Amino acid sequence: xRSLYTGLLxxxxxxxxxxxxxxxxxxxxxGIQENVQTLKQQVLELNRDLFMLEEELLFPSNTQVSVFVxxxxxxxxxxxxxxxxxxxxxxxxxxxxxxxxxALIRGGVQRLHxxxxxxxxxxxxxxxxxxxxxxxxxxxxxxxTISKGLGPKYVELKIVDRSSNYQPEFAVxxx
Amino acid sequence: MAPRRLLVFALWLAAVAVAGTAxxxxxRQVLDLxxxxxxxxxxxxxxxxxxxxxxxxxxxxxxxxxxQDAEMLMGxxxxxxxxxxxxxxxxxxxxxxxxxxxxxxxVWYYLTKINYQRGxxxxxxxxxxxTGAPEDKALSAELALLGANxxxxxxxDRAAADSLKTVRAPEGWKEYLHINRGIALLRAGDIxxxxxxxxxxxxxxxxxxxxxxxRDRANLGLGYQLLRNGDSTAARQxxxxxxxxxxxxxxxxxxxxxxxxxxxxxxxxxxxxxxxxKISGHQPAAQEARLAVPYALAQMGDGKRAVAFxxxxxxxxxxxxxxxxxxIESARSGTLIALLSQADTGISGGWLHENPxxxxxxxxxxxxxxxxxxxFQESLKDYRDLGYLSDALGNWLDKTALYHDMxxxxxxxxxxxxxxxxxxxxxxxxxxxxxxxxxYQAQIAAARxxxxxIKLANTAEKHxxxxxxxxxxxxxxxxxxxxxxxxRERAEWLRGVLSWRLQSDYQARWWESHKQLRGIEPLLHxxxxxxxxxxxxxxxAKAGFDGYDRRIEALRGxxxxxxxxxxxxxxxxxxxxxRLALGELETRKQRLSSYRSQARFAxxxxxxxxxxxxxxxx
Numbered sequence: 001x002r003s004l005y006t007g008l009l010x011x012x013x014x015x016x017x018x019x020x021x022x023x024x025x026x027x028x029x030x031g032i033q034e035n036v037q038t039l040k041q042q043v044l045e046l047n048r049d050l051f052m053l054e055e056e057l058l059f060p061s062n063t064q065v066s067v068f069v070x071x072x073x074x075x076x077x078x079x080x081x082x083x084x085x086x087x088x089x090x091x092x093x094x095x096x097x098x099x100x101x102x103a104l105i106r107g108g109v110q111r112l113h114x115x116x117x118x119x120x121x122x123x124x125x126x127x128x129x130x131x132x133x134x135x136x137x138x139x140x141x142x143x144x145t146i147s148k149g150l151g152p153k154y155v156e157l158k159i160v161d162r163s164s165n166y167q168p169e170f171a172v173x174x175x
Numbered sequence: 176m177a178p179r180r181l182l183v184f185a186l187w188l189a190a191v192a193v194a195g196t197a198x199x200x201x202x203r204q205v206l207d208l209x210x211x212x213x214x215x216x217x218x219x220x221x222x223x224x225x226x227x228x229x230x231x232x233x234x235x236x237x238x239x240x241x242x243q244d245a246e247m248l249m250g251x252x253x254x255x256x257x258x259x260x261x262x263x264x265x266x267x268x269x270x271x272x273x274x275x276x277x278x279x280x281x282v283w284y285y286l287t288k289i290n291y292q293r294g295x296x297x298x299x300x301x302x303x304x305x306t307g308a309p310e311d312k313a314l315s316a317e318l319a320l321l322g323a324n325x326x327x328x329x330x331x332d333r334a335a336a337d338s339l340k341t342v343r344a345p346e347g348w349k350e351y352l353h354i355n356r357g358i359a360l361l362r363a364g365d366i367x368x369x370x371x372x373x374x375x376x377x378x379x380x381x382x383x384x385x386x387x388x389x390r391d392r393a394n395l396g397l398g399y400q401l402l403r404n405g406d407s408t409a410a411r412q413x414x415x416x417x418x419x420x421x422x423x424x425x426x427x428x429x430x431x432x433x434x435x436x437x438x439x440x441x442x443x444x445x446x447x448x449x450x451x452x453k454i455s456g457h458q459p460a461a462q463e464a465r466l467a468v469p470y471a472l473a474q475m476g477d478g479k480r481a482v483a484f485x486x487x488x489x490x491x492x493x494x495x496x497x498x499x500x501x502x503i504e505s506a507r508s509g510t511l512i513a514l515l516s517q518a519d520t521g522i523s524g525g526w527l528h529e530n531p532x533x534x535x536x537x538x539x540x541x542x543x544x545x546x547x548x549x550x551f552q553e554s555l556k557d558y559r560d561l562g563y564l565s566d567a568l569g570n571w572l573d574k575t576a577l578y579h580d581m582x583x584x585x586x587x588x589x590x591x592x593x594x595x596x597x598x599x600x601x602x603x604x605x606x607x608x609x610x611x612x613x614x615y616q617a618q619i620a621a622a623r624x625x626x627x628x629i630k631l632a633n634t635a636e637k638h639x640x641x642x643x644x645x646x647x648x649x650x651x652x653x654x655x656x657x658x659x660x661x662x663r664e665r666a667e668w669l670r671g672v673l674s675w676r677l678q679s680d681y682q683a684r685w686w687e688s689h690k691q692l693r694g695i696e697p698l699l700h701x702x703x704x705x706x707x708x709x710x711x712x713x714x715x716a717k718a719g720f721d722g723y724d725r726r727i728e729a730l731r732g733x734x735x736x737x738x739x740x741x742x743x744x745x746x747x748x749x750x751x752x753x754r755l756a757l758g759e760l761e762t763r764k765q766r767l768s769s770y771r772s773q774a775r776f777a778x779x780x781x782x783x784x785x786x787x788x789x790x791x792x793x
Contacts, residue, residue, distance in 0.1 A: 032751055035744050036557045037258045039737070043564045044223070046733050048230040050571050053726060055231075057578055068208050103218035107204075109211025154208055175208060 055114075063116040064152040067092070067124070071104040071159040077138060077168035078131040079104070079159065084113055085125045091115055112157070117148045124172065126157050133166055144172040206240035207232075213248065222256040223563065243278065250285060257556060263289050280307045284318060291321060296328040316344040316352060323355050332363035350376060350386055354393050361400045370409075373397040377416050391421045398430055407437035425451060425460035432467055441471040457495060457540060459766065465491050466774055469781070478785045485778035492771040499764045502541040506756050511542060512749045515558055541763065545756045554752050561745040568734045568741070575731045579724065586720045593713060600713075605699070605706040612692065612699055619688050628677040631684040636677065643670045 055064075069082055079101055084092040092113040096104075104110060125143045132138030146155055154175035162169045205211035209232035216225035229249055232238050238245045246269060253262035266282045266289075273279075283305035290299035303322050309315050319342040326335035336359035339352050353376045360369030377394040381387040398413035411434035417427035428447040435444035448471065451464040469484035505511065545551055622630040629640060647666050653659040 032744070032747050033257075033557065034260065036561060036748065037260055039564065039741055039744055040256065040258055040560065041261060043568065043737060043741070044226050044230065046730065046737065047223070047227045047567060047571070048234065049733075050574075050730055051227055052231055052234065053578070053723075053730065054574070057581060057723070066208075068212070070205070070211060099219050100215075103215050106214070106218050107211065108215030108218050109205055109208055110215050111212050156208060 059114055059116055059152075061152045062150055063118065063148075065113075065115055065117045065122075065146075065148060066111055066152065066154050067113040067126075068109050068154065068156045069104065069112045069159070070109045070156055071101075072161055076133050076161045076166055077128070077159055079128065080130040081128075082112060082157070083127040083129070084157075086113075086115070086117070087122050109156070117153070119148050119150070121145050121147050124155065126170070126172070128157075128159065128168075128170055132168065138168075140168070140170055142170040142172050144174075146174055207238045209235075209237040210241040210245065213245075217248070217252060217255075220255070222252050223560075223567070226252050226256065243273065243275075247278070247281060250282075254285060254289060257560065259289050259293065279305070280309070284309075284314075287321060287325070291325055291328075294328075296325055299325045300329060312343050312345040313348065316342055316348040319344075320351065320355060323359060327359055327362065332359050333365075335359040336363055336365070336368075350379070350389055354389055354396075357393060358396060361396065366400065366404060370397060370401070374413070377413060387418065388422055391417045391423045391427070395423045395427055395430070398427070398434070402430060402434055402437065405437070407434040410434045411438075425454060425458050428454075429460040429464055429467065432464070432471070436467075436471060436474070441474045444471045457498075457544070462492075462495065462767065462770055466770060466777070469777065473777070473781060473784075478781055478788070482778065482781045482785065485774050485781060488774045489771060489778065492767050492774060496764060496767050496771070499541055499760055499767060503757060503760045503764070506542065506753055506760065511753055511756055514542065514546075515555070515749060515752060516562075541760060542756065545759045551752065551755055551759075554748065554755060558745060558748040558752055561741055561748055565738065565741045565745065568738055572731065572734050572738075575727050575734070578727050582720055582723045582727070586717075589716050589720070593716070596709065596713060600706065600710060605702045609699055609703065612695055615688075615692055619685070619692060622685060622688075628674075628681040631681060631688065632677055636673065639673060640670075643673065 065086075067084060071079065079096055081093065081095045083090065083094075094112055100110065122145065123143065124146050125141060127139060127141045129137075129139045142157065144155075146153065156173040156175060158171045158173060160169045160171060205214070209228070213225050213229045213232065216222075216228060226249070229245060229252065233245060246265065250262045250265040250269070253259075253265065263286065266285050269282050270279060283302050287299050287302040287306060290296075290302055303325060306318060309318060319339055322338050323335040326332070326338060336356050339356035339359065342352055344352050353372055357369045357373035357376065360366075360372065363369075373393040373396065377390055377397065379386075379390060381390050394413045394416040398410045398417075401407075401410035401413065411431055414427045414431040414434060417423050428451040432444040432446075432448040432451070435441070435447075445468065448464045448468045451461055452468060454461055465484075465488035469481040469488065472478075472484060473481040546555070618630060622628075629637070632640060643666060647663070647670070650659060650663045650666060
């Protein structure tokens with residue numbers, strides 16, 4: 001029975017001493033993996049070409065307008081949703097997930113809307129809803145007039161922490 | 176650990192991506208919106224979308240401020256998305272192409288990571304030597320852990336422990352460094368130092384479940400190591416610290432029982448082992464406890480109960496063997512592959528955070544165990560990725576039909592509108608306007624002459640001027656009488672007044688006319704350009720529509736060519752997963768078979784003992 005005890009113990013002793021960091025994946029079937037890598041690359045290239053075709057067809061560069069949302073630290077404002085109106089018409093009403101908020105805080109920029117506009121001036125209104133300082137419900141708007149010319153137009157809605165008055169600031173930047 | 180590892184990897188990339196070179200003090204801001212959008216997807220582990228957008232942005236040349244960062248990010252994304260070959264080739268290209276030493280350090284880090292992931296530990300060790308000492312604490316900790324893992328994989332346990340000794344680590348990282356160092360020390364045979372380290376870690380308050388599990392693991396590892404070294408009293412002390420609600424409770428209870436048994440206290444050993452029997456588990460620890468309990472009873476001289484528990488154990492192993500065989504049959508018959516479809520979450524990349532549910536599947540608990548294994552998870556990522564690729568291309572296939580319709584609709588609209596537009600163009604309105612403008616321009620130039628103020632007269636003034644001229648001509652034909660003489664003088668006076676008015680307003684009028692004509696000039700140019708554009712668009716529209724049709728059809732052909740290849744690869748991946756699962760289940764079956772043999776042998780021996788000592792028989 002002692003041998004039984006020893007056998008069991010040796011088996012159990014191995015795994016607690018494995019490094020706590022992730023073990024590397026074994027290489028059980030390199031052929032499948034290589035094939036998958038090749039397929040991924042080919043599909044990605046195809047996806048890129050389809051994505052570009054779609055953009056050309058649906059949003060030609062002369063009329064294309066994209067509106068982005070970015071955020072810096074997010075200390076004074078916890079974003080829940082953004083509503084966007086262009087020339088009085090609602091074009092986006094977006095509710096954010098915690099993962100998306102995290103991605104924004106870490107420097108990601110979300111393309112909130114892509115659409116088409118004629119050349120000329122257009123009114124853009126954005127409403128930001130969330131929790132403001134001290135957890136209070138917070139809703140603020142930002143309005144601007146954008147000028148659409150030839151070529152695609154990029155507009156960035158920026159949520160910036162203003163430490164001077166401990167309030168969030170909502171700014172619109174035309175690119 | 177995987178989420179933690181990924182988190183740090185993401186942080187590292189974030190530093191790379193956003194800050195460029197943190198050491199160089201560049202501002203942490205996104206200078207190209209397209210680049211920021213790629214990061215947005217990347218931070219959500221949506222690698223497929225992130226890579227697609229990055230490739231498109233590069234193709235459109237929309238990343239003028241992040242060219243180098245984009246190359247690094249692409250390599251990192253490929254690495255995260257399991258495209259190790261391409262990532263490796265890209266990093267080698269970056270090493271060759273760019274002399275920036277800061278960049279080189281990062282590239283070497285990635286190459287080390289790739290080599291380690293592939294199990295090429297010697298290569299990983301060589302590339303690790305090329306990485307410098309990062310200033311970022313999180314990265315420094317990540318690098319140290321990676322280095323320690325490589326060293327341990329090569330059997331250099333002492334070097335692994337030493338490399339973790341003086342690492343600058345941010346909050347939340349120290350525990351991981353300590354447990355890895357403690358383990359490395361134990362493996363290197365330095366029991367005392369390893370024990371001190373893990374002992375301290377095992378007593379630390381832990382705020383999160385992750386840290387609590389880490390603390391349990393430290394206590395468990397230390398307890399088993401001491402048990403192996405024969406220090407059962409100390410081993411029991413550490414095993415007692417493992418939480419009853421934690422993931423390591425079964426191994427801890429089994430070890431605690433063995434620690435008591437090692438000290439000769441079989442009665443005490445029964446407490447954790449009996450508790451383990453009550454846990455309806457099928458983990459090795461729970462299965463082994465089925466043998467351990469009657470072993471302790473036999474050692475205590477309670478042959479009757481030992482026989483009863485051995486018989487229970489045999490019955491249990493028979494039942495479990497049937498369960499495993501059912502699970503094997505279930506896996507072979509394709510149930511496992513069907514279950515894998517539950518792993519298709521519609522999200523590209525990342526880890527599967529929840530195991531598929533196995534309700535209604537015979538012996539599903541064994542399959543769940545297999546699915547949770549790290550090897551299986553790695554292979555499952557490929558399987559899921561292929562499913563995602565197939566879905567993505569399927570969606571595109573549907574869209575291509577819509578795009579054809581869209582192009583057709585535009586072609587029809589063009590055919591309806593083009594004749595009217597052509598007719599209007601043929602009126603040459605722009606050219607006529609241009610001519611009129613040139614005419615007025617010539618007039619203005621002519622009016623610049625000092626003797627020509629009348630040319631700037633308005634219509635009424637010109638009318639008055641002509642009437643006066645006519646009047647004066649008629650007056651000249653009349654007799655030379657005083658009454659006509661007065662009229663001639665009056666006409667001359669009126670002509671003088673008109674002439675004076677035209678003369679005095681001349682400069683202002685000339686300037687106003689000149690200004691207005693000059694203001695019209697750009698509008699005329701714009702109109703001419705639009706005219707030319709419309710002519711060009713009309714001319715090229717048909718070719719454009721046909722071009723779109725050809726492009727859509729070519730892309731559709733590529734989709735149709737790839738889809739069966741993806742399905743085949745997914746099938747092969749599924750088969751590979753099935754082989755892995757079957758291998759694991761076979762191992763479990765053999766283990767159960769071994770337990771069963773030992774139980775039968777022990778039971779036979781117990782019967783013998785009872786036969787030799789008949790007074791204890793019922």
